[in-house]
């Protein structure tokens with residue numbers, strides 16, 4: 127009997143082979159819409175030198191085959207922390223397909239602190255047509271002047287006293303919002319991030335990092351010009367300089383504002399004067415509908431310019447397509463600030 131031949135290949139157990147997610151190429155061999163969309167976002171992230179973790183998250187979302195990506199039902203506007211959805215309603219009035227997400231609309235499924243809510247917001251943003259609109263009004267209560275006695279936030283300590291749940295959650299929500307904002311920027315959306323004037327959110331390290339990666343315009347307006355009962359000075363951080371034309375669309379005639387109680391000054395047990403929120407403070411966070419309409423009309427004014435600029439930028443990015451570079455330190459920072467480990471566990 128001759129010698130037994132030594133097998134030249136080893137048996138491979140299929141289960142043990144790590145497979146990278148496949149992105150359903152179309153039967154004719156051409157790249158599918160899903161794959162083109164994914165690549166255009168990754169290329170945009172690469173151009174702004176976004177942290178690699180953002181690209182990994184985007185890849186994972188596109189790898190979830192039960193999530194539908196279809197050219198026919200792309201969105202034209204996404205509103206996060208939408209509350210009463212004034213901006214979404216304004217966009218719908220302009221005839222655009224849009225969605226508003228808020229914990230008070232969808233509970234846990236739209237709660238940005240949960241993995242489900244975060245992935246839902248990321249997914250809806252990935253569905254945007256290049257050059258669309260995107261707005262976020264992240265919870266500001268722990269960033270405003272009135273709460274600074276408790277939160278201990280300051281220029282030298284922007285993350286504040288993280289042993290307080292509200293401060294910690296405020297920090298995570300900020301970082302998560304900025305992760306999604308980078309995706310909106312990769313799609314060259316006209317994005318807006320709103321905060322009350324004086325908020326120290328822009329001092330959050332992730333916010334500072336984002337400011338270093340792209341041009342951001344900051345516009346201050348008085349919400350009263352759009353029908354709010356008080357002046358309510360507001361900062362709008364935006365991707366486009368046209369944000370300063372918003373007042374062109376303010377209503378010409380407004381009814382006189384009703385009397386409201388926004389703050390109460392009282393003396394505490396030690397005789398110190400203190401300030402606390404009044405009974406109308408919470409309700410005042412909702413945008414008046416004319417504000418939503420004005421923003422939507424502003425976008426309509428610039429629609430053609432924004433769409434063609436976005437198309438040109440995406441074409442350029444795709445031509446120079448390379449995957450996002452890793453930077454272990456930056457990635458670790460974002461994973462920590464946005465509490466992304468739980469999201470990766472959820473997606474794994």
Ligand SMILES: C[S@@+](CC[C@H](N)C(=O)[O-])C[C@H]1O[C@@H](n2cnc3c(N)ncnc32)[C@H](O)[C@@H]1O
Pocket residue numbers: 207208209210211212227228229230236237238239243263264265266299411412413
């Ligand atoms: C500053 S208000 C924005 C209000 C909104 N612009 C409007 O016109 O009604 C913040 C919003 O964030 C929502 N919110 C609070 N925590 C949230 C969370 N964890 N995930 C998603 N939304 C949240 C609140 O329900 C509230 O509507």
